[in-house]
Amino acid sequence: MEFVAKIAKFDAKGVDVDQRAEYGIDTDRGTENLDMKASFAITPQNLKVACSQCNLRELCLPFGLAAHEVDRLDELVGARRKVKRQGQLYRAGDSFEAIYAIRTGSFKTDVLLEDGREQVTGFQMTGEILGLDGISGENHSCNATALEDSEVCVIPFARLEELSREVESLQRQFHKVMSREIVRDHGVMMLLGSMRAEERLAAFLLNMSQRFMARGFSAAEFHLRMTRDEIGSYLGLKLETVSRAFSKFQDEGLVSVQQKHIRILDIDGLKQLLVRCTRN
Amino acid sequence: MEFVAKIAKFDAKGVDVDQRAEYGIDTDRGTENLDMKASFAITPQNLKVACSQCNLRELCLPFGLAAHEVDRLDELVGARRKVKRQGQLYRAGDSFEAIYAIRTGSFKTDVLLEDGREQVTGFQMTGEILGLDGISGENHSCNATALEDSEVCVIPFARLEELSREVESLQRQFHKVMSREIVRDHGVMMLLGSMRAEERLAAFLLNMSQRFMARGFSAAEFHLRMTRDEIGSYLGLKLETVSRAFSKFQDEGLVSVQQKHIRILDIDGLKQLLVRCTRN
DNA sequence: CGCGCCTTTGAAGGAGCTCAATTTAGGTGG
DNA sequence: CCACCTAAATTGAGCTCCTTCAAAGGCGCG
Numbered sequence: 001m002e003f004v005a006k007i008a009k010f011d012a013k014g015v016d017v018d019q020r021a022e023y024g025i026d027t028d029r030g031t032e033n034l035d036m037k038a039s040f041a042i043t044p045q046n047l048k049v050a051c052s053q054c055n056l057r058e059l060c061l062p063f064g065l066a067a068h069e070v071d072r073l074d075e076l077v078g079a080r081r082k083v084k085r086q087g088q089l090y091r092a093g094d095s096f097e098a099i100y101a102i103r104t105g106s107f108k109t110d111v112l113l114e115d116g117r118e119q120v121t122g123f124q125m126t127g128e129i130l131g132l133d134g135i136s137g138e139n140h141s142c143n144a145t146a147l148e149d150s151e152v153c154v155i156p157f158a159r160l161e162e163l164s165r166e167v168e169s170l171q172r173q174f175h176k177v178m179s180r181e182i183v184r185d186h187g188v189m190m191l192l193g194s195m196r197a198e199e200r201l202a203a204f205l206l207n208m209s210q211r212f213m214a215r216g217f218s219a220a221e222f223h224l225r226m227t228r229d230e231i232g233s234y235l236g237l238k239l240e241t242v243s244r245a246f247s248k249f250q251d252e253g254l255v256s257v258q259q260k261h262i263r264i265l266d267i268d269g270l271k272q273l274l275v276r277c278t279r280n
Numbered sequence: 281m282e283f284v285a286k287i288a289k290f291d292a293k294g295v296d297v298d299q300r301a302e303y304g305i306d307t308d309r310g311t312e313n314l315d316m317k318a319s320f321a322i323t324p325q326n327l328k329v330a331c332s333q334c335n336l337r338e339l340c341l342p343f344g345l346a347a348h349e350v351d352r353l354d355e356l357v358g359a360r361r362k363v364k365r366q367g368q369l370y371r372a373g374d375s376f377e378a379i380y381a382i383r384t385g386s387f388k389t390d391v392l393l394e395d396g397r398e399q400v401t402g403f404q405m406t407g408e409i410l411g412l413d414g415i416s417g418e419n420h421s422c423n424a425t426a427l428e429d430s431e432v433c434v435i436p437f438a439r440l441e442e443l444s445r446e447v448e449s450l451q452r453q454f455h456k457v458m459s460r461e462i463v464r465d466h467g468v469m470m471l472l473g474s475m476r477a478e479e480r481l482a483a484f485l486l487n488m489s490q491r492f493m494a495r496g497f498s499a500a501e502f503h504l505r506m507t508r509d510e511i512g513s514y515l516g517l518k519l520e521t522v523s524r525a526f527s528k529f530q531d532e533g534l535v536s537v538q539q540k541h542i543r544i545l546d547i548d549g550l551k552q553l554l555v556r557c558t559r560n
Numbered sequence: 561c562g563c564g565c566c567t568t569t570g571a572a573g574g575a576g577c578t579c580a581a582t583t584t585a586g587g588t589g590g
Numbered sequence: 591c592c593a594c595c596t597a598a599a600t601t602g603a604g605c606t607c608c609t610t611c612a613a614a615g616g617c618g619c620g
Contacts, residue, residue: 111470114555119470133466135459142466161452165445172441178458179415185465186413186422190391190399192472193516197576228599236473238577243600259585259599275394477608508567518609523568539567539617 049103050074051153059127059214060101061155061177065169073170076163077101079154089130089144089152096134098156102126105150106225109133110233111142120234122184123147123226125211129177131157147225192236195274200235201245202273205255209264220267224260330354331433339407339494340381341435341457345449353450356443357381359434369410369424369432376414378436382406385430386505389413390513391422400514402464403427403506405491409457411437427505472516475554480515481525482553485535489544500547504540 051062052070062070080103083089089100089107107124121142124130134140135157164171191200213219224231228239228246235242249255254270256263264270331342332350342350360383363369369380369387387404401422404410414420415437444451471480493499504511508519508526515522529535534550536543544550 111466113470113474117474119466119473121466121469132459133463136456136463141463161448161455165448165451168441168445171445175441175458176416178455178462179412182458182461182465183413183416183421185462185469186391186399186401189401189465189468189472190393192469193399193513194393194397227597233473239599240578240601241576244576247600507565519567520569520610521608524608527568 049080049153051077054103056101056103056127056215061129061170061173064173065167069167069169072163072167076159077153077155080151081154082149082151083107083146085146085148085150087146089146090134090140091143092139092141094134094140095138096131096140096157098154099129099131099134099160100144100152100154102128102130103151103153106147107144107150108147108226108230108234109142109144118233120226120230122188123208123230123234126215129181132178132181188234197235197237197241198245198248199274200237201231201242201249202270204231204235205262205264206267206270206274208262209267219264221261221263224262331357334383336381336383336407341409341450341453344453345447349447349449352443352447356439357433357435360431361434362429362431363387363426365426365428365430367426369426370414370420371423372419372421374414374420375418376411376420376437378434379409379411379414379440380424380432380434382408382410383431383433386427387424387430388427388506388510388514389422389424398513400506400510402468403510403514406495409461412458412461468514477515477517477521478525478528479554480517481511481522481529482550484511484515485542485544486547486550486554488542489547499544501541501543504542 051057051060051073052067054060054062057063057070062073065073081089081100083105092111102124104126106126107130108120109122109124109130110118110120112118124144130144130152131140133142160170160174164174191203195203208222208224209219212222226234228242231237232239232242237245246255246257249270250257252269254264254266254273256265331337331340331353332347334340334342337343337350342353345353361369361380363385372391382404384406386406387410388400389402389404389410390398390400392398404424410424410432411420413422440454444454471483475483488502488504489499492502506514508522511517512519512522517525526535526537529550530537532549534544534546534553536545
């Protein structure tokens with residue numbers, strides 16, 4: 001297990017701070033916007049941003065690659081891009097050039113209907129890949145918005161295809177990443193199509209918990225970066241319904257909720273919510 | 281309305297016969313189970329089953345490939361497999377070896393919850409690819425069931441990856457197929473998460489219509505292959521709700537419904553249903 | 561031609577939505 | 591550092607859309 005289980009401390013800025021510390025990146029927010037590329041390959045900090053040195057590589061595209069293969073990936077993943085909270089990494093209609101791996105922070109992706117209705121299609125965390133929707137055409141088909149100040153690795157898609165023709169393990173891993181997105185989407189459909197409100201929220205919380213754990217953070221206590229409205233959009237519910245379900249869980253002693261700060265008190269209780277249900 | 285294009289997948293009955301005629305395959309159902317492989321490469325009918333001769337190639341994996349490249353794909357796509365109505369092409373848990381291109385007929389894919397709840401994740405028509413969910417792991421994660429007697433081309437995945445390392449256009453097309461599935465899934469999420477019953481059904485019908493048209497059939501009149509229950513599962517509705525919505529559309533003169541036989545009378549009226557709506 | 565499955569239709573109930581008011585948190589400027 | 595301000599979250603009450611339960615009708619297949 002590459003990621004030693006450690007308990008993350010969640011202050012106001014929570015995860016973000018810890019991750020930055022882990023990567024050896026300056027934690028001081030005041031310096032955050034300094035151009036890091038300018039000093040690339042000079043300081044130890046910046047050496048660390050290469051895939052081969054990245055702590056996220058087991059969660060990301062380099063997974064399963066031999067050391068010398070990761071080195072080749074390093075050549076490809078040159079540029080990085082910072083996106084401020086509420087900033088958009090890409091929008092529906094933007095021409096598709098690259099996919100992105102999240103280094104720090106988190107995102108939501110959504111599609112908009114003409115009348116303004118929004119459907120959040122996913123929340124993405126560090127190590128996860130953004131932009132796969134763009135491959136099918138010339139343009140992106142959804143919006144990717146940062147939920148907090150974030151940074152992504154830009155992976156030019158043409159070069160990724162090129163390299164994956166040469167590096168079999170990269171090809172395989174990339175295909176797995178795409179397929180995993182399809183499987184995940186099917187899970188969301190199951191959730192939206194056949195679960196009731198509380199089941200949906202339980203499934204959401206358990207999913208978040210698991211993903212935090214995979215990143216070395218506490219599975220029991222974490223900060224949600226998205227609003228109730230965004231959770232609701234993702235789960236096919238109104239924000240009031242989400243809020244009520246949170247309150248109900250709290251009343252039942254399943255979780256402790258303080259705004260965006262969540263503590264799971266009875267994980268088995270949450271899991272049972274997913275099995276016992278009567279609809280359909 | 282571009283969105284409709286991405287939502288669903290389906291099929292009908294008159295279609296099956298038509299398709300068979302189009303492929304130059306004997307339409308007589310009585311002969312359908314004769315072993316076609318036995319006479320492969322002998323009759324003109326069977327020559328047609330190669331990708332290079334297949335009428336579906338513009339809808340399928342060979343799209344965008346040069347003639348000599350399609351020839352290489354022919355080598356790979358050797359075996360075909362017949363699946364009888366209600367038969368399963370693969371099940372959740374089956375080991376993943378190959379993906380499948382539908383030659384004739386149609387399928388549904390679904391995931392099951394422990395308590396028996398089913399979520400239909402898609403309906404697939406000729407030329408569409410099945411099995412992409414299996415790439416992410418060792419096993420398939422959903423079930424693929426034939427909605428009618430059907431036939432698929434078996435594409436061994438290891439060999440597809442191999443060939444796509446050599447043939448750039450194949451690699452690109454395969455990636456597009458995967459990405460298109462992701463985009464389609466996002467459309468379904470939109471549908472399930474933010475639309476009301478009648479909008480969902482309208483989106484479904486428009487999507488079906490469009491896909492029939494893409495296959496050279498009437499966009500206005502077709503046979504649905506799936507039951508109300510399956511439509512309902514796909515749309516996140518109960519079968520009674522689907523039935524009621526069909527009846528309402530008929531009362532309003534939008535469509536003519538006779539069991540599974542659908543005739544669209546007012547396509548613009550259906551499209552307007554998707555825009556004007558008050559929820560969310 | 562009869563049986564089973566699918567579909568349709570009705571009536572009643574409920575889960576989640578809408579609308580609205582209040583509380584809380586976080587950011588800003590004095 | 592505090593008061594203010596805005597965005598987010600909570601909570602309540604009434605209503606709506608969809609579900610549930612039930613029964614009858616129709617189609618296709620053996």
